[in-house]
Amino acid sequence: MGKEFVKDITAMDVDFAQWYTDVVTKADLIDYSSVRGSMIIRPYGYALWENIKQELDARIKETGHENVYMPLFIPESLLQKEKDHVEGFAPEVAWVTQGGSEPLAERLVVRPTSEVLFCEHYKNIIHSYRDLPKLYNQWANVVRWEKTTRPFLRTLEFLWQEGHTAHATDEEALQETIKMLNVYADVCENVLAIPVVKGQKTEKEKFAGAKFTYTIESLMHDGKALQAGTSHHFGDGFAKAFGIQYTDKDGKLQYVHQTSWGFTTRIIGAMIMVHGDDRGLVVPPKAAPVQLMIVPIAQHKEGVFDFAYDLKERLSGIARVDIDASDKKPGWKFNEYEMKGIPLRLEVGPKDIEQGHVILARRDTGEKITVPLEDLETKVPAILEQIQQNLFDRAKQHRENKTSIAKDLLELENILEKEQGFIKAMWCGDRECEDNIKEETGATSRCMPFDQEAVSDKCVCCGRKADKLVYWAKAY
Numbered sequence: 001m002g003k004e005f006v007k008d009i010t011a012m013d014v015d016f017a018q019w020y021t022d023v024v025t026k027a028d029l030i031d032y033s034s035v036r037g038s039m040i041i042r043p044y045g046y047a048l049w050e051n052i053k054q055e056l057d058a059r060i061k062e063t064g065h066e067n068v069y070m071p072l073f074i075p076e077s078l079l080q081k082e083k084d085h086v087e088g089f090a091p092e093v094a095w096v097t098q099g100g101s102e103p104l105a106e107r108l109v110v111r112p113t114s115e116v117l118f119c120e121h122y123k124n125i126i127h128s129y130r131d132l133p134k135l136y137n138q139w140a141n142v143v144r145w146e147k148t149t150r151p152f153l154r155t156l157e158f159l160w161q162e163g164h165t166a167h168a169t170d171e172e173a174l175q176e177t178i179k180m181l182n183v184y185a186d187v188c189e190n191v192l193a194i195p196v197v198k199g200q201k202t203e204k205e206k207f208a209g210a211k212f213t214y215t216i217e218s219l220m221h222d223g224k225a226l227q228a229g230t231s232h233h234f235g236d237g238f239a240k241a242f243g244i245q246y247t248d249k250d251g252k253l254q255y256v257h258q259t260s261w262g263f264t265t266r267i268i269g270a271m272i273m274v275h276g277d278d279r280g281l282v283v284p285p286k287a288a289p290v291q292l293m294i295v296p297i298a299q300h301k302e303g304v305f306d307f308a309y310d311l312k313e314r315l316s317g318i319a320r321v322d323i324d325a326s327d328k329k330p331g332w333k334f335n336e337y338e339m340k341g342i343p344l345r346l347e348v349g350p351k352d353i354e355q356g357h358v359i360l361a362r363r364d365t366g367e368k369i370t371v372p373l374e375d376l377e378t379k380v381p382a383i384l385e386q387i388q389q390n391l392f393d394r395a396k397q398h399r400e401n402k403t404s405i406a407k408d409l410l411e412l413e414n415i416l417e418k419e420q421g422f423i424k425a426m427w428c429g430d431r432e433c434e435d436n437i438k439e440e441t442g443a444t445s446r447c448m449p450f451d452q453e454a455v456s457d458k459c460v461c462c463g464r465k466a467d468k469l470v471y472w473a474k475a476y
């Protein structure tokens with residue numbers, strides 16, 4: 001395929017950052033707003049988010065959670081109640097100091113996350129063991145005053161869901177934390193075709209105020225890691241700070257045990273960087289706003305236009321179908337829908353109608369398949385499923401190709417100098433070693449995977465005895 005076909009998109013291997021920017025703008029996902037670091041999510045980008053949201057929301061509700069909505073503003077005094085939490089978010093908070101023409105008696109925070117709001121509410125509504133568990137989730141926007149921004153990956157304002165639950169015991173809270181991490185992994189792998197590594201964050205990298213943070217980590221095309229979702233086990237730390245207690249079956253006062261978990265619009269950035277290519281987006285069928293785009297060929301000729309619309313109506317029950325009946329040339333349309341990553345394109349012209357078939361073009365492989373009209377109802381879903389599976393398999397193979405093992409710091413440095421990727425290495429558990437690795441190589445600990453293995457018996461940094469395997473990488 002000639003370079004002129006994708007002249008609007010920088011090649012990935014030339015400048016990956018510019019390629020990403022080109023894709024999110026040229027594929028009509030976002031536009032830039034007049035506020036630094038903020039983005040306008042355009043209809044195609046928002047339709048992607050709606051599909052992801054629908055898939056995740058259904059799973060959240062299937063696990064017994066209810067959707068609620070909390071206020072946008074948090075009083076400063078409320079934020080200050082959990083010391084570690086406020087210190088963790090202090091550099092990123094946006095403050096409201098004036099309402100109308102009057103200065104506020106107390107500053108308000110534009111929510112960076114809603115733990116303290118849920119805690120205040122839970123204190124008011126939880127009194128007895130009969131009130132537990134409380135399984136709440138909200139879909140909302142949050143604001144974090146980031147210094148360096150990039151569309152979807154890191155913006156001042158972003159969309160997400162945040163689950164907040166309260167339980168009678170620490171064990172129940174732990175089970176909830178793992179359960180919701182698995183829900184996130186399911187959406188990533190089975191909807192977005194993004195393979196993930198599940199594990200626990202180190203003390204340094206855990207959420208501010210959490211007892212443990214669990215994470216799913218993904219690897220982008222350029223070999224950098226991206227945190228795709230996190231689930232936090234709070235224990236009773238927040239409950240003690242906010243006085244959230246219940247009377248147990250024996251009439252004794254106990255503190256609740258809490259969790260929180262979040263999944264954001266940055267996952268769209270992950271999808272772009274895992275599956276995209278030099279032609280633009282490649283969208284997994286299960287997430288695609290349009291799964292099949294019909295492009296009539298020589299549509300000015302008698303019968304073609306009507307035939308294409310009949311096909312759209314016929315296939316709408318088995319896939320999300322659209323048609324481009326504009327007067328633009330077929331080549332322009334092909335280019336446009338390649339760039340937007342639409343999984344499957346159906347081409348039909350006078351000769352195809354006469355011969356009783358259509359052409360299906362796969363976005364993932366570029367393959368063109370001639371399909372008899374009578375086979376469309378079975379072929380279209382089958383090919384979409386093949387594309388979905390192929391994207392996952394391809395991404396998983398890419399991750400495996402870019403996963404290395406390092407047994408000492410020099411080996412870790414040499415690997416990172418040659419190429420990016422996941423590096424599996426042992427760690428003694430010392431914060432100083434973790435800091436040194438970042439300082440020397442730029443790599444951070446991504447997670448201690450649940451599936452542990454011993455690639456050595458010594459810490460990659462200090463050489464002392466180590467029994468924790470950690471995934472390290474440079475990250476977004």
